[in-house]
Amino acid sequence: MKFTFVSLFPNLIEFYFQDSILARARKKNLFKLAFVNPRDFSQNSYHKVDDYKIGGGAGLLMQVDPLYNALKFIQNEEGEPYFIFLTPSAKLFNQKDAKRLSKKKNIVLVCGRYEGIDERVMEMFANEVFSIGDFILTGGELPALTLCDAILRNVDGVLGNTCSLEEESFENNLLEAPSFSKPFIFEKKGESFYTPSEFLKGNHARIASLKTTLAFCKTKFFRPDLFLEHKRKK
Template sequence: MSWNANVLTLYPEMFPGPLAHSLAGRALDDGIWSLDTVQIRDFATDKHRSVDDTPAGGGAGMVMRADVLAAAIDHVLERQPQAPVIAMTPRGLPLTQLLVRALAAGPGVSILCGRFEGIDERLFEARTIIPVSIGDYVLSGGETGALVLLDACIRLLPGVMGAATSGVEESFEAGLLEYPHYTRPTEWEGRTIPEVLRSGDHAKIAAWRKARAEEDTRSRRPDLIERHRDV
């Protein structure tokens, strides 16, 4: 049974988008994963197919309605009750490699793409939904975030990457950024590949890579190095 993604969105034409290409596209063609889009407006009950309304208490913008979104979520839960429901929102938990691995190991995921000023908070109180953010910035909608989440999960599915170990020594897998990479030519613009990587001594290479991973993480992401020390 393939890993299935349900995407609840006002813009289903955005999918699969870039996921139709490269590794994810080939995996989709091979049936390793499948994709179903759900048009949220199909669950609106008024003649205008309204999915939003003005914010309680006043303010700019519009807020996505809990009743319409709940109906859409209930629809996908009937089809795939085991798949967790994720809501892409800047108010969510940070998307991490740990969460990505957990989602990739399951039956799939249902992703709600937020829009406008946000989602009526009562939806999160009434349904089991994991709010997730891909970074400390605001996008026009959750669709771009959904593509990021899906790509991160799909590449980890069995049979997607060429080698089973391809995803093991990567940034964030061990709590650190990945060590730097080099390839031919040995010399380029007066710069050479570090001698240790040309030594053939696997123990020295492993030690160098670990040291560089820690050094680069310390200089670029000190928040990660602090967490790594606590592990």
């Protein structure tokens, strides 16, 4: 699997893959990375890639030409890449999207900057457009990393234990149940905090039942929207 990041600031992205699970997966060649900077495709002598909006408005916009040229270059090099644009004005990315996209072979993540990307470029190239939440960031690099991380977790061999995917949040529209590690009793400042006793008895059927109940309660409290969706599909 290959990810190509289209960004004016590739250094903000590459460091993320130097440690931990994704670094090990990259060394095993489970995925490859590439970086394309639209500034390298600017025909302006100053490598300018932004300009004022037509019709007025605050801030600058990424120009059509440099980004178009960069994406056309990728298209010519890769054949049939799957272009994903990151922008706040799009559908929310979710776990189902991560699983579905993990089957793709060649994903291009296009990171906006300034006040965003000229809409015409998205119309010409975008296979999908995603947002990671109802808030604004200074650029699309963090959202692109978020998508990449979430997608790669679902690629065979990236996680050491694939069973961990089965109990994660958003499976069956439920949040993950609370988790606990040793010690069984944690004491701090005269108070004792206990692990649920059912977790210590070795009855896996009852533990699974309790986890389902706790996940149900947690979802109902923190994400009533997911709770209603779970109830609807039950």
